[in-house]
Amino acid sequence: MSESTDVPLVRTVLTELPKHFITGVISGRSLGKIRAFVGVKGLFYAGSHGFDILSPSRSAYSMHSHMQRVASLGPASASCCGQAQPGAEAPPARTDTAVSSSNGEVAANGNTGDGEAGASGCQEAGSGGGGGGGDEEGAGGDCGALEEVRHQVAQEYLPVMENIRDQLIAELKGIDKAEVEDNRFSVSIHYRNCARVDVPRVKEVVERVQARHERIRMGSGKEVFELQPDIAWDKGKAVLWLLDKLVMPMAQAPEEPAPPPPGETGGAVTPPLPPPVGTAAAATVSSSNGGGSGVAGATKEEEEGDYDDEYSGRFFTIFIGDDKTDENAFRVLNGDMGEDRARHDGVGILVSEESRETNAAYTLRNPDEVASFLEKIAMLGSERCGSSSSR
Numbered sequence: 001m002s003e004s005t006d007v008p009l010v011r012t013v014l015t016e017l018p019k020h021f022i023t024g025v026i027s028g029r030s031l032g033k034i035r036a037f038v039g040v041k042g043l044f045y046a047g048s049h050g051f052d053i054l055s056p057s058r059s060a061y062s063m064h065s066h067m068q069r070v071a072s073l074g075p076a077s078a079s080c081c082g083q084a085q086p087g088a089e090a091p092p093a094r095t096d097t098a099v100s101s102s103n104g105e106v107a108a109n110g111n112t113g114d115g116e117a118g119a120s121g122c123q124e125a126g127s128g129g130g131g132g133g134g135d136e137e138g139a140g141g142d143c144g145a146l147e148e149v150r151h152q153v154a155q156e157y158l159p160v161m162e163n164i165r166d167q168l169i170a171e172l173k174g175i176d177k178a179e180v181e182d183n184r185f186s187v188s189i190h191y192r193n194c195a196r197v198d199v200p201r202v203k204e205v206v207e208r209v210q211a212r213h214e215r216i217r218m219g220s221g222k223e224v225f226e227l228q229p230d231i232a233w234d235k236g237k238a239v240l241w242l243l244d245k246l247v248m249p250m251a252q253a254p255e256e257p258a259p260p261p262p263g264e265t266g267g268a269v270t271p272p273l274p275p276p277v278g279t280a281a282a283a284t285v286s287s288s289n290g291g292g293s294g295v296a297g298a299t300k301e302e303e304e305g306d307y308d309d310e311y312s313g314r315f316f317t318i319f320i321g322d323d324k325t326d327e328n329a330f331r332v333l334n335g336d337m338g339e340d341r342a343r344h345d346g347v348g349i350l351v352s353e354e355s356r357e358t359n360a361a362y363t364l365r366n367p368d369e370v371a372s373f374l375e376k377i378a379m380l381g382s383e384r385c386g387s388s389s390s391r
């Protein structure tokens with residue numbers, strides 16, 4: 001977020017959105033940092049460029065009520081989107097790759113770590129939390145909640161990444177203002193404050209450290225180099241994973257009929273699924289460099305509701321991002337990665353003041369425009385609920 005960005009507005013919008021749409025944040029920062037930075041509960045978070053994914057605690061519950069509303073009686077039954085329906089039960093816990101690990105965030109050259117502590121302590125639902133615990137209380141915590149799903153894509157690389165971090169810290173010591181940032185599955189080497197003449201030296205060190213390790217790739221961003229596991233994973237893959245493994249299965253989950261709406265008696269009959277409702281969203285969140293993004297989902301039009309299976313077409317994903325690494329997610333939503341367009345329909349929105357080559361379909365100029373856009377989406381969500389509950 002730029003300094004002029006209305007941060008409280010962004011937070012309010014991000015708090016509002018998940019009541020109506022499945023909402024998430026994907027960042028190059030570590031999971032712990034991005035959760036602490038955004039500080040909103042009820043979102044999906046993916047850190048380390050999507051290598052480290054965490055569903056919100058109680059997400060299954062709230063999504064369940066979204067979906068239950070959709071699958072049972074349609075809008076007329078809704079108390080309101082995102083509100084738990086009376087008697088609605090949380091679906092069983094889903095667990096995935098759950099690990100516990102030490103707090104991995106360190107910083108060099110004066111860049112203080114921001115407390116990954118316990119980000120990995122929240123993932124193993126119902127198992128006592130394992131590890132750190134207490135990660136960013138108030139920033140999405142709820143350790144021990146049964147519904148959390150943690151998915152770490154390259155867990156076996158953690159010791160390697162720690163080695164890389166330590167080597168970089170040691171070998172960049174002689175270069176003034178070069179900073180090493182530990183993002184757990186990605187180590188970022190910032191040179192924004194270095195003398196221009198030192199930048200090639202920074203690059204040399206990074207390349208040397210990279211060459212010492214197998215299957216490590218080097219990327220770059222805004223005045224930053226990044227080393228990360230060289231596996232077929234990125235923000236686009238993370239979006240697909242979220243859609244396929246969490247969002248769609250949860251949409252399918254409710255099989256029991258919803259309780260009847262107030263004033264009605266008798267069991268609810270489950271009619272065929274109504275047209276697509278809900279959305280998945282993934283996006284990077286704003287950062288102090290003025291970039292940033294939020295996420296939201298949108299409703300598809302009823303006329304488009306001719307689908308060949310019960311998942312397809314039900315989700316429309318809006319991915320907003322400003323970083324080079326967001327292009328992978330834009331590509332996924334364009335269907336450029338051979339993905340089934342019907343299943344992964346959506347659009348990418350690039351946040352940029354300047355015109356630049358992109359796979360995104362649309363542009364917003366800055367974080368303030370992102371905030372206004374998301375506010376409108378949130379309003380649409382709440383209007384939909386308002387009108388549906390009055391029907």
Ligand SMILES: O=P(O)(O)OC[C@H]1O[C@H](O[C@H]2O[C@H](CO)[C@@H](O)[C@H](O)[C@H]2O)[C@H](O)[C@@H](O)[C@@H]1O
Binds near residue numbers: 181192223224292
């Ligand atoms: O995926 P994102 O959420 O867009 O994160 C990308 C990088 O964000 C951070 O770096 C950015 O902000 C820095 C200042 O805080 C700035 O110096 C840098 O140029 C920006 O790219 C973060 O520090 C990186 O690790 C992320 O990869």
